[in-house]
């Protein structure tokens with residue numbers, strides 16, 4: 001059966017705003033054909049009304065009455081999905097090739113499953129996940145925007161995808177040129193002199209940047225500087241990075257307007273400070289109006305400024321970290337520049353630097369011979385901090401970013417940020433009366449609400465609101481972050497969503513606020529329409545069961 005997801009597309013005349021996903025699907029839905037005799041098939045409609053009621057033990061159960069079994073449940077001896085071609089080498093028994101003591105006595109308990117059952121099983125599992133391709137995903141500080149599919153095609157072109165990393169420069173001119181041009185584009189966007197494309201993630205870029213800052217200070221006889229200042233609104237990776245690089249992390253509080261508290265900053269600035277790490281706009285979605293003053297103060301103390309540009313969605317073509325006074329910046333290509341993320345990678349966190357830090361960038365950099373116009377990898381970088389990653393970073397991620405930047409051009413990139421900021425402000429204003437708005441200012445690409453008002457009146461918390469959103473096919477916002485806002489709901493709509501989608505989100509948030517007052521148990525027990533409800537998250541994180549064991553192998 002098809003999965004009812006059209007609730008995520010308002011205005012199509014099928015699902016009125018505010019109807020949970022799957023709420024209608026229960027009506028007259030026949031039991032899905034069973035792939036196997038023994039078990040029902042789970043779908044997103046789990047728990048949706050009477051269709052899900054279990055029958056007698058020997059009868060097929062309707063869709064959603066029982067969870068999707070493991071792949072092993074579909075296994076039958078001798079069944080399979082692969083037809084091996086006849087071997088084109090002489091076949092010798094394995095006993096002749098592998099010493100007896102290394103041979104297992106029984107074959108491994110691998111599932112033996114027909115191709116169609118395999119495909120259906122994993123397709124059903126994939127449909128239990130939320131994805132940008134299936135619904136709105138306003139996960140603050142993560143920029144889960146829709147990424148143009150054409151960039152996937154471009155990254156898969158054989159000339160890029162099949163290129164061997166050891167191919168001589170002469171045979172990789174196109175790839176080298178792409179890296180050269182991408183580096184320049186990112187430097188233009190960030191206001192930097194040069195950049196390394198090696199880091200594989202945002203946090204990896206941060207580590208690269210902090211190591212560059214350390215190398216810079218050491219080269220000037222300032223290696224004693226051991227402190228890195230981080231505001232209390234910072235993303236957790238910032239203090240983690242500084243600590244990992246061996247620095248002492250010094251936290252500064254935010255002021256009443258959500259920016260860095262200048263007095264507090266003044267108090268911690270001394271000759272031991274190596275750097276300040278800052279996100280601007282910060283994780284409250286607010287642009288720090290004192291950024292020039294902050295840069296002056298840090299530089300006057302001999303420190304450098306690190307810009308966490310993981311979410312650059314608010315600044316493209318509008319303001320450049322380099323112009324704000326930052327010396328080092330990383331971007332997350334997997335947030336801002338068209339690589340889908342959320343599944344754990346791959347990503348890329350290129351790091352740009354101002355002129356004084358260029359000598360320390362990791363080798364190789366792509367250079368262009370002015371005489372011949374040919375591109376080459378320059379490994380001759382005696383002051384470089386050393387490699388941050390094998391080869392050239394996650395090249396396919398670079399290709400997507402390049403295609404995205406080239407397709408949009410300067411004006412298109414600026415439009416991305418204008419629309420991202422407009423969308424965030426639109427949603428923020430619609431919700432401001434319903435949920436508490438701790439910092440009532442124009443926001444940038446995201447904003448932070450607090451459910452503390454709901455909690456005081458009804459006991460409903462940010463977590464409950466987040467869980468209830470799932471019933472409407474909406475991914476919850478980031479919650480309980482930044483840490484300085486209680487019951488935080490951090491919402492980032494992104495530029496890729498239509499007004500209809502934003503309006504539906506607002507209508508759903510409104511409905512949940514109403515439910516909190518009138519029928520709080522509906523919210524407290526949500527989600528009702530997902531394959532599983534509330535999980536023991538602590539247990540899942542601490543003692544995850546990640547391995548299937550055959551019967552009797554405990």
Ligand SMILES: *Cc1c(COP(=O)(O)O)cnc(C)c1O
Nearest residue numbers: 141201202203204235237308310
């Ligand atoms: C996502 C994010 C990071 C970390 O990026 P990863 O690629 O997940 O390592 C760092 N800072 C901010 C502000 C972020 O949003």
